[in-house]
Amino acid sequence: MSDVTLLVADIGGTHGRFGLLEGDGLRPGGVGIEEGDAHATFEDAVAAYLGKAGARPDRAVFAVAGPVDGGRARITNRPNWTIDAGSLRRRFGFAQVTLLNDFAAQALCLPHLEPDETRRIGGARPRAGVKAAVGPGTGLGVAALLPEGNGWRALAGEGGHVEFAAVTPREAAAFEVIRKARGRVSAEDVLSGPGLARLHDAFAAIDGETEPGLQPGEVVASAGSGGARAAATVDAFLDMLARFCGDVALTFGAWGGVHLCGGVAPRLLDRLDAARFRSCFEAKPPHGERLSAVATLVVLSPIAGLIGCAAAAQATDDPGSSRGSK
Known part of the structure; x- marks a missing residue:
């Protein structure tokens, strides 16, 4: 070149x-x-x-x-x-x-990032082997990075559009609101910038309250300034994102690490509780012990x-x- x-x-x-x-x-x-x-x-x-x-x-x-x-x-x-x-x-x-x-590109960047361009969530460190890139943004991107000879091969699909399941009763109620509006609930429907706003509205609806339709950035800002519903929405979003990342690790065998890419995750670092995130990430019996050794990281570089x-x-x-x- x-x-x-x-x-x-x-x-x-x-x-x-x-x-x-x-x-x-x-x-x-x-x-x-x-x-x-x-x-x-x-x-x-x-x-x-x-x-x-x-x-x-x-x-x-x-x-x-x-x-x-x-x-x-x-x-x-x-x-x-x-x-x-x-x-x-x-x-x-x-x-x-x-x-x-775009997530093939996010995956291909991973071996070339400097140490200060990522932040680990929890104590597990990246290892050799398959890596995964997951990214909530306007949509939800998913890709794997596979070792191949002396280099790497990226494998991307449309993993953000898979069906997504609620775990708690409150999530299930919110998902039902979203399902009635959209016909189904994909991972991207909740784990994206628009998904964050969608969750905020759905939680308001199940509480019998009407909230003005906030934009994703407004939800984050409200959470940072003490807005109770916005804070609860962001926390629920991060729990779901951690669970989805665990699913991606199991799907690809991404024992080398799961990297959160895109613009949304870095904006939520102030509210991200590492122990809580890791607990949700690893709650995949019978594979919890194996996932406990899989690193989770946030990619900070805007040019990844x-x-x-x-x-x-x-x-x-x-x-x-x-x-x-x-």
């Missing part, structure tokens, strides 16, 4: 984060954000960033919050944006365009997805089933 200017971008339902690299580094410069609502199409967002940066990169790797198939992708929470590798090549003159699922894109560009083989190149 030497002497090639590489455009990397991590594209979610709310905004896209872009950066540029030259040479063989993994950490981009010129990082900028383009808000999704400001652009009618994905290509318009790319053009806006490149115009501001004054750059004409030779290659591009885009991490997309949705499935990738045959060099085409659609963002799950922004369905009017179609991302087509061939169209991008023609419009911007890229020699190569690679598309991969861009690092993963750069790692994908450096890979000599396909980094995972989510990658598409045209």
